[in-house]
Amino acid sequence: MGTYLACSLTAVAQDEAPEQDDLGAFLSASEEPLQVEADEMRYDASNGHAEAIGNAILHQENKKITADHLVLNFEKKEQEWSSDQSMESLIATGHVRMTSDENTVEAQKAVYNVAQALLTLEGDAIKVHSPKGILHAHQTVSYDRNNNVFQ
Numbered sequence: 189m190g191t192y193l194a195c196s197l198t199a200v201a202q203d204e205a206p207e208q209d210d211l212g213a214f215l216s217a218s219e220e221p222l223q224v225e226a227d228e229m230r231y232d233a234s235n236g237h238a239e240a241i242g243n244a245i246l247h248q249e250n251k252k253i254t255a256d257h258l259v260l261n262f263e264k265k266e267q268e269w270s271s272d273q274s275m276e277s278l279i280a281t282g283h284v285r286m287t288s289d290e291n292t293v294e295a296q297k298a299v300y301n302v303a304q305a306l307l308t309l310e311g312d313a314i315k316v317h318s319p320k321g322i323l324h325a326h327q328t329v330s331y332d333r334n335n336n337v338f339q
Contacts, residue, residue: 222275223247224258236262236276244280250289255298256282277301284311292317305333 227242240246240258259279278300280286286293296311308330309316316323323329323338330339 220249222260224260226258236264238262246278251287253278253280253284253286253298255280255284275302284309290319307331307333 224238224240224244224246226240226244228240230239230241231237238260240260242256244255244258246253246258246260257280259277260275261277261279263274263276278298280298282296284293284295284298286298292315293309294311294313294315295309297309299308299310300306301308308328309325310328312326314323314325314327314329316325316329331337332339
């Protein structure tokens with residue numbers, strides 16, 4: 189039986205961004221709570237750091253990220269952790285799969301930096317499937333959400 193965490197956190201809050209393609213919508217902000225479950229959960233409130241270890245699953249609305257290991261870093265505040273903290277970054281490693289209604293992303297590692305609105309995918313067989321097409325890459329590919337472009 190796994191450990192389950194549900195919290196209302198602004199996951200990937202950004203200022204108003206230009207019109208997004210489908211992957212940009214996947215990374216967009218939501219008022220819905222994040223729900224994280226895994227075989228083991230760790231949370232360090234003083235450092236704003238949460239880990240989901242083993243069969244990690246993050247849900248938010250119709251979005252889902254699965255991985256062997258998830259690390260979520262939240263903004264640090266003077267006071268104790270609160271449910272309105274914004275996420276600064278998300279790191280998913282091992283058999284990473286990101287899905288939404290029309291998109292699927294697969295990689296060995298995914299790092300999302302909220303402030304830079306930059307998703308970096310790493311691995312030998314990176315796959316991005318969306319209604320606009322399919323992207324296959326090896327090693328590293330980055331998606332700049334603000335400019336709606338792959339690098």
